Amino acid sequence: MFASIPRRVRTLALAAGLAVAVSAPLAAPTVAAEASRLDEIVSRGVLRVGTTGDYRPFTYLNKETGQYEGYDIDMANALATALGVKLELVGTSWPTLAKDFEADKFDVAMGGVSITLDRQKKGLFTIPIMREGKTPIVRCGDVAKFQTVADIDKPGVRVIVNPGGTNERFDRANFKTAEIKVHPNNVEVFDEVAKGNADVMITDASETLFQQKLHPGVLCAVHPDKPFDFAEKGYWLQRDGALKAFVDQWLHISGETGATAKVYAKWFN
Structure with a gap:
């Protein structure tokens, strides 16, 4: 049917249609904003x-x-x-x-x-x-005794730790011979070392420095500037x-x- 229309009319119709197609704005896709x-x-x-x-x-x-x-x-x-x-x-x-x-x-x-x-x-x-890592805190008289992981991982050494965090994960991965004592109250862990109920606590260097301040002359951080591993908070x-x-x-x-x-x-x- 379209072929029977005179060529001139067909040409005008196509041109008009093209003009409409070009000038008509494209419908923008609907995008739902995601909740932030x-x-x-x-x-x-x-x-x-x-x-x-x-x-x-x-x-x-x-x-x-x-x-x-x-x-x-x-x-x-x-x-x-x-x-x-x-x-x-x-x-x-x-x-x-x-x-x-x-x-x-x-x-x-x-x-x-x-x-x-x-x-x-x-x-x-x-x-x-903050950048830091795990390092020991011990009674001040034992600093020289517990310098390395190997020094700590020996029979008779009692390593105390709070449960469920990166401290316990470090201890389980590194100490196979030393006794690991899980203490439920993280705040009391350091007092247990000070009292002699445990020998070593491994935690982040920043915490060892803070606890050293709270227990002057009793507890000492062991090489907090050179922790055992790398960590960031x-x-x-x-x-x-x-x-x-x-x-x-x-x-x-x-x-x-x-x-x-x-x-x-x-x-x-």
Whole structure:
């Protein structure tokens, strides 16, 4: 039928159709905006931070006041302020930290959390906030006696550890002969060494230095400047690129303006 139409008319019709096709705007594809954890936190008005409350100087639940305190508690408050929201601290523990994280009980875990690949599979880490590693803390008279892993991994040596975290993982991987004593209360572990109920505690170098300050002349950190391994600490975020970008930028600005240094000096210097 179209072939019976005069050529001139066909040409005009095709030209008109082409003009309409060229000038008509293409319909934009409909893309549903994905919900962002960052937007959710701002809309909720609350930042939920999971913390164990048993790892001084990063996080500690003061039984006398009933309040959390520590380096990462101050940083959590500063982060909530930067977001323009309230801070809600959610209690967790090292054995249940990953389970609570996966259950979405909090938006971010803070409190001396070590960056590990197992944790990275479940969420995202911020840029590192601290570099350190595992090192011993012992009674001051035993410093020369426990310099290496081999020195510690001997019959009769009692290594005490808090359960469920990277400290226990290090001990299980490295000590096959020494006795490993699991103590449920991380806050009391160092007193057990001081009293002579254990010989060695392996933990992050920053914690050994802090505990050395709390037990002057009694407990001594063993080569904290040269730990047994490499580790970094960071803040463990639920998997959301927008949230990570915000917290990373906040950490960068805090570092450049000296805000982080002030918090660090309060708890470590």
